[in-house]
Amino acid sequence: MISAFTGQQIRDAEQPLLDSGEGAVLMQRAAYGLAQAVIRELKKKRRLAGASVTVLAGKGNNGGDGLYAAAYLARRGMRSTAVLAADSVHAEALAAFRAAGGRVLQLGTSNAEELAVLCAGEDVIIDALLGTGARGGLRDAPAELIAALQELGPRLVVACDVPSGLDAGTGEVHWPVLDADVTVTFGGFKAGLLTDPGEGCAGRVELVRIGIESALPEQAPELRRLTGRDLGALLPRPGRRSHKYSRGVLGVVAGSSRFSGAAVLGVHAAALAGVGMVRYIGPEPAARMVLSRTPEALWESGDPGRVQAWVVGPGVDGEEQLGRAGAAVEVALGNDLPVVVDAGALSLLPERCPPHWILTPHAGELASLLDSLPSTGEVAVTRADVESRPLHFVRQAAQQTGATVLLKGATTLVASPSGIVFSQSEGTPWMATAGSGDVLAGVLGALVAQAADGIADDDAAYAGLGLDPADRWAAVAAVAASVHGRAGTVASAACDGGPLTASAIAAAVPGVIGSLSAEYDRTIP
Ligand SMILES: NC(=O)C1=CN([C@@H]2O[C@H](COP(=O)(O)OP(=O)(O)OC[C@H]3O[C@@H](n4cnc5c(N)ncnc54)[C@H](OP(=O)(O)O)[C@@H]3O)[C@@H](O)[C@H]2O)[C@@H](O)CC1
Ligand SMILES: Nc1ncnc2c1ncn2[C@@H]1O[C@H](COP(=O)(O)OP(=O)(O)O)[C@@H](O)[C@H]1O
Numbered sequence: 001m002i003s004a005f006t007g008q009q010i011r012d013a014e015q016p017l018l019d020s021g022e023g024a025v026l027m028q029r030a031a032y033g034l035a036q037a038v039i040r041e042l043k044k045k046r047r048l049a050g051a052s053v054t055v056l057a058g059k060g061n062n063g064g065d066g067l068y069a070a071a072y073l074a075r076r077g078m079r080s081t082a083v084l085a086a087d088s089v090h091a092e093a094l095a096a097f098r099a100a101g102g103r104v105l106q107l108g109t110s111n112a113e114e115l116a117v118l119c120a121g122e123d124v125i126i127d128a129l130l131g132t133g134a135r136g137g138l139r140d141a142p143a144e145l146i147a148a149l150q151e152l153g154p155r156l157v158v159a160c161d162v163p164s165g166l167d168a169g170t171g172e173v174h175w176p177v178l179d180a181d182v183t184v185t186f187g188g189f190k191a192g193l194l195t196d197p198g199e200g201c202a203g204r205v206e207l208v209r210i211g212i213e214s215a216l217p218e219q220a221p222e223l224r225r226l227t228g229r230d231l232g233a234l235l236p237r238p239g240r241r242s243h244k245y246s247r248g249v250l251g252v253v254a255g256s257s258r259f260s261g262a263a264v265l266g267v268h269a270a271a272l273a274g275v276g277m278v279r280y281i282g283p284e285p286a287a288r289m290v291l292s293r294t295p296e297a298l299w300e301s302g303d304p305g306r307v308q309a310w311v312v313g314p315g316v317d318g319e320e321q322l323g324r325a326g327a328a329v330e331v332a333l334g335n336d337l338p339v340v341v342d343a344g345a346l347s348l349l350p351e352r353c354p355p356h357w358i359l360t361p362h363a364g365e366l367a368s369l370l371d372s373l374p375s376t377g378e379v380a381v382t383r384a385d386v387e388s389r390p391l392h393f394v395r396q397a398a399q400q401t402g403a404t405v406l407l408k409g410a411t412t413l414v415a416s417p418s419g420i421v422f423s424q425s426e427g428t429p430w431m432a433t434a435g436s437g438d439v440l441a442g443v444l445g446a447l448v449a450q451a452a453d454g455i456a457d458d459d460a461a462y463a464g465l466g467l468d469p470a471d472r473w474a475a476v477a478a479v480a481a482s483v484h485g486r487a488g489t490v491a492s493a494a495c496d497g498g499p500l501t502a503s504a505i506a507a508a509v510p511g512v513i514g515s516l517s518a519e520y521d522r523t524i525p
């Protein structure tokens with residue numbers, strides 16, 4: 001599992017070393033790691049020989065890291081320039097940079113545009129204006145420089161610790177920000193690099209160890225991200241004595257005369273994700289389509305019979321189908337069953353949901369959901385609000401509803417009502433396609449049914465990852481988001497990174513689950 005921390009958590013871990021006079025050593029390690037990453041990137045682009053580098057240096061330690069890294073690169077023979085964005089910068093680092101033969105330019109009130117043009121011609125820019133000590137975003141001349149440079153489109157940008165202007169703890173972004181190709185971060189992942197909009201500016205994130213890692217609060221990170229190995233440990237597998245009922249039966253209330261495709265995709269994805277059986281509840285025309293795509297499913301036109309979990313909501317429309325969704329929600333509440341509540345059913349929530357109810361809104365749906373809660377207050381929450389502060393709002397929704405909340409996006413966040421949050425980002429932008437969310441609902445429903453009470457005895461698997469069993473539903477949702485994202489990436493890769501349909505995502509799910517499980521089984525001690 002990858003753990004990510006706030007700027008404050010990182011500073012707290014650094015403090016004992018700073019108190020014992022080791023601050024300079026930490027900075028040297030950070031700068032060396034940064035310089036090595038720049039060299040690796042240039043080598044990949046075959047631009048290392050005679051390359052030019054410009055470091056944009058701010059007044060704090062982030063600027064110090066950047067200047068020391070640029071000094072190292074100058075000694076390696078690179079043409080190195082420092083653009084100083086403040087009157088005073090880290091004195092020792094600047095002296096080292098000058099001693100290495102670097103050229104120093106001062107950013108002023110009148111030369112931002114001119115320096116932006118110069119920077120755009122460089123082989124690599126190191127963004128070391130602001131790090132974890134930032135309060136708000138860039139202003140004045142540095143803001144002008146970054147806005148102009150972003151517009152010009154530099155060749156290669158390596159961000160020092162975080163892209164400047166990004167809040168390291170929340171991922172909120174104060175524009176303008178220079179999009180990085182790579183962010184080299186020190187000591188521990190910053191939560192803001194693993195949640196949008198920050199993750200969207202950070203490019204690939206590389207971690208450089210600087211010696212503070214053992215002091216980080218591994219048991220209480222701000223964000224968690226499951227790796228392939230974690231997925232391998234958590235994905236359910238049938239045993240020799242399994243039968244279809246012991247593997248979990250999923251009830252699905254989805255689709256309608258208008259949106260029958262949502263039912264077709266959700267049921268098919270659930271079947272492909274390994275559930276024992278699917279019972280479909282919906283109008284006959286939709287049921288015919290569901291069964292022609294997934295003959296393994298049952299159509300329940302009357303009493304739905306016993307299930308271990310429900311998916312309620314994808315494509316649900318019209319009085320009749322909303323009535324069936326409402327009835328399923330009542331049954332689930334009465335029998336204490338887990339439910340995936342999506343799309344049309346998000347308006348059917350009781351005042352307080354149990355944590356094994358997993359809500360799956362996108363940003364627009366989360367804004368409407370929060371607005372509908374009496375506890376939200378007077379000021380309306382908009383889709384733009386959610387998109388600019390997803391971590392804040394997903395946590396708020398979990399706390400206010402009592403449910404586990406999965407907020408869909410390029411990075412998908414899952415908040416448990418306990419406050420812990422998972423972040424998964426394995427997908428491709430091609431997944432922004434109609435029906436993609438219905439496939440996710442089906443995959444999640446299948447995993448929830450297989451994790452339901454009396455079906456799985458998997459507390460040890462969660463404990464092995466340092467997770468409280470109470471947070472298992474958030475972990476299951478994170479597994480589903482990851483499997484879904486990986487399936488999209490695999491499906492797109494099968495056509496050389498080309499476009500995909502929701503059906504193609506679903507078709508790739510068994511292969512993803514198979515290879516994650518097989519890889520884990522090959523490597524367990
Ligand atoms: N601690 C260590 O030993 C290690 C730290 N490391 C590195 O240090 C970084 C953190 O360094 P940091 O704390 O100096 O803060 P940093 O982000 O460089 O800049 C803050 C400075 O900028 C200013 N400022 C703030 N907001 C501003 C704004 N909006 N616009 C303009 N100015 C603004 C503010 O000045 P003020 O306004 O308060 O006078 C303050 O002086 C961290 O990201 C990592 O790279 C590593 O080397 C490992 C060892
Ligand atoms: N830019 C993106 N990159 C990666 N995944 C994305 C992106 N945009 C959307 N997705 C994923 O695609 C799915 C879209 O779901 P949703 O918005 O409910 O669409 P629909 O209702 O059309 O099925 C979500 O799982 C989301 O995480």
Ligand SMILES: [K+]
Pocket residue numbers: 062127128129130131159160161162163164
């Ligand atoms: K930076």
